[in-house]
Amino acid sequence: MQLNPVLAGPDPDIIADCVGFASKPAATIRWITGDIEHTSKENITQHSNGTATIWSQLRMVPSLSLYGKEASCVISQPDGMFDKRIIFTFTNIQFAPESFNFTVGRNNEDPPYIKCNANGNPTVYYSWTRDTVPHDGVWVKSNPLYLSDKDVETDGLYFCEATNSIGKNSQSVFIYKDKGTSHNAHSGVYIAIIVLQALLIITGVGVYFWKKRTSESRDPGL
Structure with a gap:
């Protein structure tokens, strides 16, 4: 049984293959x-x-919605000579990052941090930018974004960009510190999620076929 990587979309595609090799008599698959x-x-x-x-x-x-669901391939021979069921999970549906969420936390004596998470397949990678030139009090260890405990200005609008081989998406978040809260408290950093239209860019073959279909639909000769 083999899963085939496919892009998420509205049109049917070949999701998986199941093969029974060299049996006698011939097997059936359902x-x-x-x-x-x-x-x-x-x-x-x-x-x-x-x-x-x-x-x-x-x-x-x-x-x-198919991603993460279970299905089975069943290979059988007549009269119950052979019957094998292969259970698998659909992990091959590929899609650009979406559904952002942010986590604020702190580990022991480390600075407070904000972590960006997005759904996507294959693996999603993250980068952070700021609407102004970053200060010394903010640095990134890939993801999460760490904020200095020192008396430096870290308030501002930040952008988390999530990228995989299918496309990329971004979401903004406004970060500010409560100056009256102890630095040792997890609540020393408050965030407000700013709901903006996320930027979604699909790359690769999907864009090519979309443009191709659009140009064909506009061709008066068709």
């Missing part, structure tokens, strides 16, 4: 996907030694 609609296509190759290999392709809509 997919169990619960209430999620699917179709499949099977191909059988007969070998000179009398065995047969069956290959089935699972086709589904690669929606974001």
